[in-house]
Amino acid sequence: MDYGTISKIEKARRYAEEPERITFNHLTIEFKGDNSSYNISLDENGWHCTCPGFHSHHICPHIMSLERLFSKMLKRDPLPYAHGQNVVSDVEKAARYAHETDRIRFITFDVVFKGNNSDHHTVLGHDGWDCDCSDFKRSAYCSHTIALERILKNMLPQLAGGS
Ligand SMILES: [Zn+2]
Ligand SMILES: [Zn+2]
Incomplete structure:
Protein backbone atom coordinates (compact mmCIF):
# COMPACT_ATOMS: atom_id res chain seq x y z
CA MET A 1 0.00 0.00 0.00
CA ASP A 2 1.23 3.48 -0.79
CA TYR A 3 1.45 6.24 1.77
CA GLY A 4 -1.76 7.90 0.53
CA THR A 5 -3.75 4.71 1.10
CA ILE A 6 -2.30 4.19 4.57
CA SER A 7 -3.10 7.75 5.61
CA LYS A 8 -6.65 7.40 4.27
CA ILE A 9 -7.15 4.24 6.35
CA GLU A 10 -5.65 5.92 9.44
CA LYS A 11 -8.01 8.84 9.03
CA ALA A 12 -10.98 6.51 8.49
CA ARG A 13 -10.14 4.67 11.71
CA ARG A 14 -10.28 7.94 13.66
CA TYR A 15 -13.48 9.00 11.91
CA ALA A 16 -15.15 5.68 12.72
CA GLU A 17 -14.62 6.41 16.42
CA GLU A 18 -16.37 9.76 16.01
CA PRO A 19 -19.76 8.85 14.50
CA GLU A 20 -21.11 12.27 15.52
CA ARG A 21 -19.27 13.58 12.43
CA ILE A 22 -21.91 11.81 10.33
CA THR A 23 -25.52 12.90 9.84
CA PHE A 24 -28.05 10.83 7.89
CA ASN A 25 -30.19 12.86 5.48
CA HIS A 26 -31.98 9.96 3.81
CA LEU A 27 -31.85 6.25 4.31
CA THR A 28 -33.67 3.12 3.22
CA ILE A 29 -33.29 -0.13 5.12
CA GLU A 30 -34.63 -3.63 4.87
CA PHE A 31 -35.34 -4.90 8.39
CA LYS A 32 -35.85 -8.55 9.18
CA GLY A 33 -38.48 -8.66 11.93
CA ASP A 34 -39.44 -11.75 13.92
CA ASN A 35 -41.96 -12.88 11.30
CA SER A 36 -41.37 -10.92 8.12
CA SER A 37 -39.20 -8.24 6.55
CA TYR A 38 -40.11 -4.56 6.45
CA ASN A 39 -38.91 -1.54 4.53
CA ILE A 40 -37.89 1.48 6.57
CA SER A 41 -37.15 4.92 5.21
CA LEU A 42 -36.10 8.25 6.63
CA ASP A 43 -36.46 11.40 4.54
CA GLU A 44 -37.60 15.02 4.89
CA ASN A 45 -41.05 13.74 5.92
CA GLY A 46 -39.55 11.69 8.76
CA TRP A 47 -39.60 7.97 9.40
CA HIS A 48 -41.71 5.37 7.68
CA CYS A 49 -41.94 1.60 8.19
CA THR A 50 -44.13 -0.88 6.33
CA CYS A 51 -44.93 -2.91 9.48
CA PRO A 52 -48.48 -2.98 10.94
CA GLY A 53 -47.34 -1.39 14.23
CA PHE A 54 -46.09 1.70 12.42
CA HIS A 55 -49.29 1.85 10.40
CA SER A 56 -51.31 2.04 13.64
CA HIS A 57 -49.03 4.10 15.88
CA HIS A 58 -46.44 5.92 13.71
CA ILE A 59 -43.75 4.30 15.84
CA CYS A 60 -42.48 0.71 15.94
CA PRO A 61 -39.69 -1.37 17.53
CA HIS A 62 -37.78 -1.47 14.21
CA ILE A 63 -37.33 2.30 14.10
CA MET A 64 -36.79 2.41 17.89
CA SER A 65 -33.87 -0.02 17.49
CA LEU A 66 -32.33 2.20 14.77
CA GLU A 67 -32.72 5.21 17.07
CA ARG A 68 -30.76 3.30 19.74
CA LEU A 69 -28.02 2.16 17.37
CA PHE A 70 -27.54 5.37 15.42
CA SER A 71 -28.60 8.20 17.76
CA LYS A 72 -25.31 10.07 17.15
CA MET A 73 -25.75 9.87 13.39
CA LEU A 74 -29.47 10.69 13.37
CA LYS A 75 -29.35 13.81 15.58
CA ARG A 76 -33.12 13.90 15.87
CA ASP A 77 -35.53 13.41 18.75
CA PRO A 78 -36.78 9.82 19.13
CA LEU A 79 -40.34 9.25 17.96
CA PRO A 80 -42.83 9.82 20.81
CA TYR A 81 -44.65 6.82 22.28
CA ALA A 82 -48.19 6.54 21.00
CA HIS A 83 -51.50 6.05 22.75
CA GLY A 84 -52.40 2.37 22.46
CA GLN A 85 -48.81 1.30 21.70
CA ASN A 86 -47.52 -1.61 23.79
CA VAL A 87 -44.54 0.38 25.04
CA VAL A 88 -43.11 -2.31 27.35
CA SER A 89 -43.09 -4.92 24.61
CA ASP A 90 -41.77 -2.50 21.95
CA VAL A 91 -38.93 -1.23 24.18
CA GLU A 92 -37.93 -4.82 24.95
CA LYS A 93 -37.98 -5.73 21.26
CA ALA A 94 -36.03 -2.63 20.23
CA ALA A 95 -33.33 -3.43 22.80
CA ARG A 96 -33.06 -7.00 21.51
CA TYR A 97 -33.04 -5.94 17.84
CA ALA A 98 -30.28 -3.41 18.53
CA HIS A 99 -28.01 -6.37 19.44
CA GLU A 100 -29.05 -8.38 16.38
CA THR A 101 -27.62 -6.14 13.68
CA ASP A 102 -27.78 -8.90 11.05
CA ARG A 103 -31.49 -8.04 10.88
CA ILE A 104 -30.58 -4.69 9.36
CA ARG A 105 -29.55 -4.18 5.75
CA PHE A 106 -28.97 -0.67 4.41
CA ILE A 107 -30.17 -0.32 0.82
CA THR A 108 -29.35 3.38 0.22
CA PHE A 109 -28.43 6.42 2.26
CA ASP A 110 -26.84 9.80 2.01
CA VAL A 111 -24.99 11.53 4.78
CA VAL A 112 -23.21 14.75 5.51
CA PHE A 113 -19.73 13.86 6.77
CA LYS A 114 -17.89 16.50 8.76
CA GLY A 115 -14.26 16.09 7.77
CA ASN A 116 -11.28 17.80 9.37
CA ASN A 117 -11.40 20.67 6.87
CA SER A 118 -14.83 20.69 5.28
CA ASP A 119 -18.14 18.88 5.04
CA HIS A 120 -18.58 16.14 2.46
CA HIS A 121 -21.59 14.47 0.98
CA THR A 122 -21.25 10.69 0.95
CA VAL A 123 -23.82 8.45 -0.72
CA LEU A 124 -24.53 4.74 -0.87
CA GLY A 125 -26.67 4.20 -3.96
CA HIS A 126 -27.88 1.08 -5.73
CA ASP A 127 -24.61 1.09 -7.72
CA GLY A 128 -22.30 1.60 -4.76
CA TRP A 129 -20.48 4.50 -3.15
CA ASP A 130 -20.15 8.10 -4.15
CA CYS A 131 -18.48 10.99 -2.35
CA ASP A 132 -17.80 14.56 -3.40
CA CYS A 133 -14.24 14.63 -1.97
CA SER A 134 -11.16 14.69 -4.22
CA ASP A 135 -9.82 11.36 -2.89
CA PHE A 136 -12.96 9.60 -4.03
CA LYS A 137 -12.73 11.13 -7.52
CA ARG A 138 -9.19 9.79 -7.77
CA SER A 139 -9.57 6.29 -6.38
CA ALA A 140 -13.32 5.52 -5.95
CA TYR A 141 -12.92 5.24 -2.18
CA CYS A 142 -11.96 7.67 0.55
CA SER A 143 -11.65 8.00 4.33
CA HIS A 144 -15.40 8.75 4.44
CA THR A 145 -16.53 5.57 2.66
CA ILE A 146 -14.00 3.48 4.65
CA ALA A 147 -15.22 4.96 7.95
CA LEU A 148 -18.86 4.20 7.03
CA GLU A 149 -17.85 0.64 6.13
CA LEU A 156 -24.11 -2.84 4.32
CA PRO A 157 -25.09 -4.64 1.12
CA GLN A 158 -22.46 -6.85 -0.53
CA LEU A 159 -21.35 -4.49 -3.27
CA ALA A 160 -19.82 -5.88 -6.41
CA GLY A 161 -16.17 -4.88 -6.38
CA GLY A 162 -16.45 -3.42 -2.88
CA SER A 163 -13.56 -3.64 -0.46
ZN1 LIG B 1 -41.66 -1.26 11.85
ZN1 LIG C 1 -14.98 11.17 0.65
Missing part, protein backbone atom coordinates in the same frame (compact mmCIF):
# COMPACT_ATOMS: atom_id res chain seq x y z
CA ARG A 150 -16.18 0.28 9.53
CA ILE A 151 -19.22 1.61 11.40
CA LEU A 152 -21.98 -0.18 9.47
CA LYS A 153 -20.09 -3.44 8.73
CA ASN A 154 -22.47 -6.33 8.05
CA MET A 155 -25.41 -3.94 7.74
Whole structure:
Protein backbone atom coordinates (compact mmCIF):
# COMPACT_ATOMS: atom_id res chain seq x y z
CA MET A 1 0.00 0.00 0.00
CA ASP A 2 1.23 3.48 -0.79
CA TYR A 3 1.45 6.24 1.77
CA GLY A 4 -1.76 7.90 0.53
CA THR A 5 -3.75 4.71 1.10
CA ILE A 6 -2.30 4.19 4.57
CA SER A 7 -3.10 7.75 5.61
CA LYS A 8 -6.65 7.40 4.27
CA ILE A 9 -7.15 4.24 6.35
CA GLU A 10 -5.65 5.92 9.44
CA LYS A 11 -8.01 8.84 9.03
CA ALA A 12 -10.98 6.51 8.49
CA ARG A 13 -10.14 4.67 11.71
CA ARG A 14 -10.28 7.94 13.66
CA TYR A 15 -13.48 9.00 11.91
CA ALA A 16 -15.15 5.68 12.72
CA GLU A 17 -14.62 6.41 16.42
CA GLU A 18 -16.37 9.76 16.01
CA PRO A 19 -19.76 8.85 14.50
CA GLU A 20 -21.11 12.27 15.52
CA ARG A 21 -19.27 13.58 12.43
CA ILE A 22 -21.91 11.81 10.33
CA THR A 23 -25.52 12.90 9.84
CA PHE A 24 -28.05 10.83 7.89
CA ASN A 25 -30.19 12.86 5.48
CA HIS A 26 -31.98 9.96 3.81
CA LEU A 27 -31.85 6.25 4.31
CA THR A 28 -33.67 3.12 3.22
CA ILE A 29 -33.29 -0.13 5.12
CA GLU A 30 -34.63 -3.63 4.87
CA PHE A 31 -35.34 -4.90 8.39
CA LYS A 32 -35.85 -8.55 9.18
CA GLY A 33 -38.48 -8.66 11.93
CA ASP A 34 -39.44 -11.75 13.92
CA ASN A 35 -41.96 -12.88 11.30
CA SER A 36 -41.37 -10.92 8.12
CA SER A 37 -39.20 -8.24 6.55
CA TYR A 38 -40.11 -4.56 6.45
CA ASN A 39 -38.91 -1.54 4.53
CA ILE A 40 -37.89 1.48 6.57
CA SER A 41 -37.15 4.92 5.21
CA LEU A 42 -36.10 8.25 6.63
CA ASP A 43 -36.46 11.40 4.54
CA GLU A 44 -37.60 15.02 4.89
CA ASN A 45 -41.05 13.74 5.92
CA GLY A 46 -39.55 11.69 8.76
CA TRP A 47 -39.60 7.97 9.40
CA HIS A 48 -41.71 5.37 7.68
CA CYS A 49 -41.94 1.60 8.19
CA THR A 50 -44.13 -0.88 6.33
CA CYS A 51 -44.93 -2.91 9.48
CA PRO A 52 -48.48 -2.98 10.94
CA GLY A 53 -47.34 -1.39 14.23
CA PHE A 54 -46.09 1.70 12.42
CA HIS A 55 -49.29 1.85 10.40
CA SER A 56 -51.31 2.04 13.64
CA HIS A 57 -49.03 4.10 15.88
CA HIS A 58 -46.44 5.92 13.71
CA ILE A 59 -43.75 4.30 15.84
CA CYS A 60 -42.48 0.71 15.94
CA PRO A 61 -39.69 -1.37 17.53
CA HIS A 62 -37.78 -1.47 14.21
CA ILE A 63 -37.33 2.30 14.10
CA MET A 64 -36.79 2.41 17.89
CA SER A 65 -33.87 -0.02 17.49
CA LEU A 66 -32.33 2.20 14.77
CA GLU A 67 -32.72 5.21 17.07
CA ARG A 68 -30.76 3.30 19.74
CA LEU A 69 -28.02 2.16 17.37
CA PHE A 70 -27.54 5.37 15.42
CA SER A 71 -28.60 8.20 17.76
CA LYS A 72 -25.31 10.07 17.15
CA MET A 73 -25.75 9.87 13.39
CA LEU A 74 -29.47 10.69 13.37
CA LYS A 75 -29.35 13.81 15.58
CA ARG A 76 -33.12 13.90 15.87
CA ASP A 77 -35.53 13.41 18.75
CA PRO A 78 -36.78 9.82 19.13
CA LEU A 79 -40.34 9.25 17.96
CA PRO A 80 -42.83 9.82 20.81
CA TYR A 81 -44.65 6.82 22.28
CA ALA A 82 -48.19 6.54 21.00
CA HIS A 83 -51.50 6.05 22.75
CA GLY A 84 -52.40 2.37 22.46
CA GLN A 85 -48.81 1.30 21.70
CA ASN A 86 -47.52 -1.61 23.79
CA VAL A 87 -44.54 0.38 25.04
CA VAL A 88 -43.11 -2.31 27.35
CA SER A 89 -43.09 -4.92 24.61
CA ASP A 90 -41.77 -2.50 21.95
CA VAL A 91 -38.93 -1.23 24.18
CA GLU A 92 -37.93 -4.82 24.95
CA LYS A 93 -37.98 -5.73 21.26
CA ALA A 94 -36.03 -2.63 20.23
CA ALA A 95 -33.33 -3.43 22.80
CA ARG A 96 -33.06 -7.00 21.51
CA TYR A 97 -33.04 -5.94 17.84
CA ALA A 98 -30.28 -3.41 18.53
CA HIS A 99 -28.01 -6.37 19.44
CA GLU A 100 -29.05 -8.38 16.38
CA THR A 101 -27.62 -6.14 13.68
CA ASP A 102 -27.78 -8.90 11.05
CA ARG A 103 -31.49 -8.04 10.88
CA ILE A 104 -30.58 -4.69 9.36
CA ARG A 105 -29.55 -4.18 5.75
CA PHE A 106 -28.97 -0.67 4.41
CA ILE A 107 -30.17 -0.32 0.82
CA THR A 108 -29.35 3.38 0.22
CA PHE A 109 -28.43 6.42 2.26
CA ASP A 110 -26.84 9.80 2.01
CA VAL A 111 -24.99 11.53 4.78
CA VAL A 112 -23.21 14.75 5.51
CA PHE A 113 -19.73 13.86 6.77
CA LYS A 114 -17.89 16.50 8.76
CA GLY A 115 -14.26 16.09 7.77
CA ASN A 116 -11.28 17.80 9.37
CA ASN A 117 -11.40 20.67 6.87
CA SER A 118 -14.83 20.69 5.28
CA ASP A 119 -18.14 18.88 5.04
CA HIS A 120 -18.58 16.14 2.46
CA HIS A 121 -21.59 14.47 0.98
CA THR A 122 -21.25 10.69 0.95
CA VAL A 123 -23.82 8.45 -0.72
CA LEU A 124 -24.53 4.74 -0.87
CA GLY A 125 -26.67 4.20 -3.96
CA HIS A 126 -27.88 1.08 -5.73
CA ASP A 127 -24.61 1.09 -7.72
CA GLY A 128 -22.30 1.60 -4.76
CA TRP A 129 -20.48 4.50 -3.15
CA ASP A 130 -20.15 8.10 -4.15
CA CYS A 131 -18.48 10.99 -2.35
CA ASP A 132 -17.80 14.56 -3.40
CA CYS A 133 -14.24 14.63 -1.97
CA SER A 134 -11.16 14.69 -4.22
CA ASP A 135 -9.82 11.36 -2.89
CA PHE A 136 -12.96 9.60 -4.03
CA LYS A 137 -12.73 11.13 -7.52
CA ARG A 138 -9.19 9.79 -7.77
CA SER A 139 -9.57 6.29 -6.38
CA ALA A 140 -13.32 5.52 -5.95
CA TYR A 141 -12.92 5.24 -2.18
CA CYS A 142 -11.96 7.67 0.55
CA SER A 143 -11.65 8.00 4.33
CA HIS A 144 -15.40 8.75 4.44
CA THR A 145 -16.53 5.57 2.66
CA ILE A 146 -14.00 3.48 4.65
CA ALA A 147 -15.22 4.96 7.95
CA LEU A 148 -18.86 4.20 7.03
CA GLU A 149 -17.85 0.64 6.13
CA ARG A 150 -16.18 0.28 9.53
CA ILE A 151 -19.22 1.61 11.40
CA LEU A 152 -21.98 -0.18 9.47
CA LYS A 153 -20.09 -3.44 8.73
CA ASN A 154 -22.47 -6.33 8.05
CA MET A 155 -25.41 -3.94 7.74
CA LEU A 156 -24.11 -2.84 4.32
CA PRO A 157 -25.09 -4.64 1.12
CA GLN A 158 -22.46 -6.85 -0.53
CA LEU A 159 -21.35 -4.49 -3.27
CA ALA A 160 -19.82 -5.88 -6.41
CA GLY A 161 -16.17 -4.88 -6.38
CA GLY A 162 -16.45 -3.42 -2.88
CA SER A 163 -13.56 -3.64 -0.46
ZN1 LIG B 1 -41.66 -1.26 11.85
ZN1 LIG C 1 -14.98 11.17 0.65
